[in-house]
Amino acid sequence: MAPALGRLRLGRLRRRRLGRRRRMVVVNPPQSRRVSRRLSFTPGDRADRPTLAPAVTIRRTFREFWPGTRGLRRLFVAGTVLAILAAVCEVAAIALFGHITDKVLTTRVLSAFWAPALAWLALAVVAGVMSFGGAYVTALGAERFLLSLRDRVFAHVQTLSPDFFENRRLGDLMARLTDDIEAIEQLVGSGMVKVLTTVVSVVFFAGAAFFIRWDLALVTLALVPAFLLVSKLFAARFRVAAANERLSNGAMNSVIEESLANQSLVQAYNRQTTESRRLHREGRGWLRANMWQARLSGLYGPMVQVLQTICMVVILGVGAWEIAEGRLTIGGLLAFAAYLGLLYPAVQSLGEIALTVSEAAAGSDRVMEILDARPSVNDRATALTLVSRSHGRIEFEDVGFTYPGRHRPTLRHLSLTAQPGELIVCTGPSGAGKSTLAKLLLRFYDPDQGRILLDGVDIRDLTRSSLREAITILHQESMLFSGSVRENIAYGRPGATFDEVVKAAVLAGAHDFITALPRGYDTPVGQRGRQLSGGQRQRIAIARALVRDAPVLVLDEPMTGLDEVTAARVMEPLRRLMTGRTTILITHDLRHVPEGARTIVLEPLRSQARIRLKRLGARLAAGAGV
Ligand SMILES: Nc1ncnc2c1ncn2[C@@H]1O[C@H](COP(=O)(O)OP(=O)(O)OP(=O)(O)O)[C@@H](O)[C@H]1O
Numbered sequence: 337m338a339p340a341l342g343r344l345r346l347g348r349l350r351r352r353r354l355g356r357r358r359r360m361v362v363v364n365p366p367q368s369r370r371v372s373r374r375l376s377f378t379p380g381d382r383a384d385r386p387t388l389a390p391a392v393t394i395r396r397t398f399r400e401f402w403p404g405t406r407g408l409r410r411l412f413v414a415g416t417v418l419a420i421l422a423a424v425c426e427v428a429a430i431a432l433f434g435h436i437t438d439k440v441l442t443t444r445v446l447s448a449f450w451a452p453a454l455a456w457l458a459l460a461v462v463a464g465v466m467s468f469g470g471a472y473v474t475a476l477g478a479e480r481f482l483l484s485l486r487d488r489v490f491a492h493v494q495t496l497s498p499d500f501f502e503n504r505r506l507g508d509l510m511a512r513l514t515d516d517i518e519a520i521e522q523l524v525g526s527g528m529v530k531v532l533t534t535v536v537s538v539v540f541f542a543g544a545a546f547f548i549r550w551d552l553a554l555v556t557l558a559l560v561p562a563f564l565l566v567s568k569l570f571a572a573r574f575r576v577a578a579a580n581e582r583l584s585n586g587a588m589n590s591v592i593e594e595s596l597a598n599q600s601l602v603q604a605y606n607r608q609t610t611e612s613r614r615l616h617r618e619g620r621g622w623l624r625a626n627m628w629q630a631r632l633s634g635l636y637g638p639m640v641q642v643l644q645t646i647c648m649v650v651i652l653g654v655g656a657w658e659i660a661e662g663r664l665t666i667g668g669l670l671a672f673a674a675y676l677g678l679l680y681p682a683v684q685s686l687g688e689i690a691l692t693v694s695e696a697a698a699g700s701d702r703v704m705e706i707l708d709a710r711p712s713v714n715d716r717a718t719a720l721t722l723v724s725r726s727h728g729r730i731e732f733e734d735v736g737f738t739y740p741g742r743h744r745p746t747l748r749h750l751s752l753t754a755q756p757g758e759l760i761v762c763t764g765p766s767g768a769g770k771s772t773l774a775k776l777l778l779r780f781y782d783p784d785q786g787r788i789l790l791d792g793v794d795i796r797d798l799t800r801s802s803l804r805e806a807i808t809i810l811h812q813e814s815m816l817f818s819g820s821v822r823e824n825i826a827y828g829r830p831g832a833t834f835d836e837v838v839k840a841a842v843l844a845g846a847h848d849f850i851t852a853l854p855r856g857y858d859t860p861v862g863q864r865g866r867q868l869s870g871g872q873r874q875r876i877a878i879a880r881a882l883v884r885d886a887p888v889l890v891l892d893e894p895m896t897g898l899d900e901v902t903a904a905r906v907m908e909p910l911r912r913l914m915t916g917r918t919t920i921l922i923t924h925d926l927r928h929v930p931e932g933a934r935t936i937v938l939e940p941l942r943s944q945a946r947i948r949l950k951r952l953g954a955r956l957a958a959g960a961g962v
Contacts, residue, residue, distance in 0.1 A: 404481060405525060412474065420532075422467040423541075425460075427675070428459055434670060481524075493509070497712040497780055507593040508586035512703055520699055527692065538686065559646065563643060570632055574694040581626060584618065587622075588618040591615050595614070651669075712781065716796065725806075728790075728791070729791050730788070731754075731788065732788050733751055737785075747783075749786075750938075754920065758934070759919045761926070763926060764940075765940060767940050773922070773938070779800050805886065808881045809889075813896075816873055819861070820855075820857065824880060829883050837857065840883045845905065850876075875909060878913055895923065
């Protein structure tokens with residue numbers, strides 16, 4: 337009868353313990369739930385798939401991210417202390433349970449029941465309060481850590497040159513900035529609290545079991561190394577499985593992001609099925625990765641359960657014999673079994689921490705890969721800041737440039753000078769390097785050869801922010817954010833007043849259509865300004881450039897996508913924008929170019945192979961031998 341009672345009690349205690357862990361999910365969700373939340377991005381071509389980030393050690397992860405817990409450590413310490421106090425209450429409650437069994441249940445003296453019963457109730461309330469407080473402050477520390485880490489990684493990402501983004505999939509980057517950052521928190525933030533509280537709980541529960549019967553406790557503790565061995569065996573596999581899951585998660589995010597962003601194209605071309613298939617393909621990859629993880633978790637649980645059951649059977653068998661010999665009371669055995677009922681889940685939890693750490697390490701690899709990326713263009717230590725408004729004199733001196741990873745140069749021996757206020761039209765066939773010229777002027781890249789000067793100063797000697805303050809670029813596609821018309825225009829210069837916004841809109845020829853919108857300047861423009869027409873978007877972009885009021889202007893195909901009538905209408909505000917500014921107008925459509933503007937024509941550079949072939953052709957035509 338006693339063993340049956342013991343099992344019953346243990347079952348209840350374990351459920352209570354699990355329930356407590358489930359509440360902690362807010363701070364440190366169990367593996368399976370985190371896995372399902374991480375489902376997020378998509379890859380396209382297999383060749384296009386991002387590769388697994390390089391592995392780094394846990395120590396390096398701590399070295400990198402532990403300083404981020406500064407200012408939050410008090411919260412984590414409070415969370416640890418409160419969780420430990422809750423564990424102490426549990427130890428005391430079990431002692432009371434043993435006491436009630438021996439002094440009330442076996443002796444049938446009801447009067448001895450009330451005092452320990454009330455004390456037990458009080459302990460339960462205190463344990464509940466401690467447990468809540470611990471979970472709350474740990475969650476607060478964890479969320480604050482996440483907030484600052486995300487800010488840090490995002491700020492770093494924004495220092496990286498455009499080629500970083502051109503070579504990566506947006507969905508994958510988004511997954512790194514969200515899910516992977518969360519995994520790091522579970523390693524160095526709330527993860528640390530969990531480790532400490534679990535270790536202390538193990539010590540307490542084991543200590544209490546030793547206190548009752550040290551010899552019996554020694555026998556059962558002999559199985560602890562087996563628990564740890566099992567989790568060690570699983571940890572390495574979990575890490576690879578988690579890395580794969582993250583990879584497919586990022587790939588799935590990318591497909592969703594690309595497909596939704598290009599929905600009008602998808603629907604106009606009737607490619608919904610293709611897109612669904614793409615997502616399905618990536619979803620299957622994600623499913624396989626998750627099933628791998630599920631297999632590991634599924635195997636891990638039962639293996640630990642078997643070990644735990646072996647211990648219990650041994651305890652109850654030896655305990656029954658000890659009771660029969662009169663060396664142990666029933667209350668003592670039940671309390672002993674109850675301590676073990678708490679001890680084993682705590683030891684199991686320690687093992688799971690190893691698995692969580694493996695998974696978190698996979699996420700931190702991916703975040704550190706971003707943090708390790710360095711911008712290809714930097715400010716020199718001696719870089720100057722422009723203190724007064726630039727005159728806007730631009731010079732390209734014998735500039736040559738090859739894109740990273742390309743063999744053929746895009747620009748070679750390019751020289752040009754634009755005087756302050758002058759308009760230079762840059763034209764040439766597609767791929768000739770017109771937009772590249774603008775990227776070099778903004779220092780998205782530095783030339784490999786020659787130099788670019790602003791007012792006689794090499795732009796590499798200026799800070800990037802002050803250089804870019806002096807330049808306004810109007811892109812081929814007007815890039816708007818999803819705020820209101822007013823916010824989009826004011827984006828040109830932080831602190832611009834509403835009057836300045838309206839003035840710029842009037843000059844840009846946008847005021848009339850803006851006031852006709854349902855909420856005037858407060859009308860939301862929709863995702864990327866999709867609720868406006870192409871011409872309207874372009875005029876808002878012109879107003880934004882006017883508000884910015886920089887001395888140098890780069891117009892990159894400003895008429896692209898506009899019909900003849902709209903283009904003519906946009907040209908007028910553009911002329912007003914160009915007035916008094918050094919302007920480089922990049923276009924292959926010379927119809928709307930103001931008369932008298934100086935024009936330079938860029939020609940695509942041919943590859944050496946094509947040059948050799950052309951020479952060979954010429955020699956053959958001239959009758960020369962090969
Ligand atoms: N990020 C990049 N990485 C590698 N190569 C690039 C990159 N951007 C452009 N190129 C290459 O550089 C060449 C010039 O591109 P660029 O965009 O400057 O041409 P463009 O004259 O502006 O063309 P278009 O008139 O079609 O816009 C092209 O061959 C293009 O493939």
